[in-house]
Amino acid sequence: MKESVLDVLMYLFEAFADADTDPEPDRSVLRGELLRAGFEEPNVERAFRWLDELNDHDNPGADPQRDALRVFSERESARLGVDAVGYLMHLQHIGILSAAQLEVVLDRLMALGDSDIDMDQIKWIVLIVLYSQSDQHEEYARMENLVFDDNPTVLH
Secondary structure, eight states, X not given: OOOOHHHHHHHHHHHHSSSOSOSSOOHHHHHHHHHHTTXXXXXXXXXXXXXXXXXXXXXXXSOOOTTOOOOOOHHHHHHHOHHHHHHHXXXXXXXXXXXXXXXXXXXXXXXXXXXXXXXXXXXXHHHHHHHHSXXXXXXXXXXXXXHHOSSOOOOO
16 A cells, blocks of 8 residues: 555545544554554554644744745655645635745645645645644635645636
């Protein structure tokens, strides 16, 4: 089975985001459930580390100036590609991501370790980051609409 860390994260997110369960279930129980679902131990452990590091970003600190220009490193540009960089900048421009949240999203995308990062992965990571921040309900709802919109509007 060729699952990635993101597959584990998406499974956890889909299983617990809307559930009326304990927001922080016991890790050993979760680990067992993930292994029974067919995920490999190394990816489960990497997903837990990824979530721990996301929690370290709970308070991203001072928001950079709104008019500051984010310059992407060569490594970020190579991993993300032009379309993804443009999409992330668009999310910031329309107010779904603040400058500080953009930094968290970039950090978490780069931490995935996968060679290629596609647009669906970016959308899921943005959704997970916003969900993890309790004061981002409106932005989360807007992003959720973008992720789950089966019929995106096409402008002609």
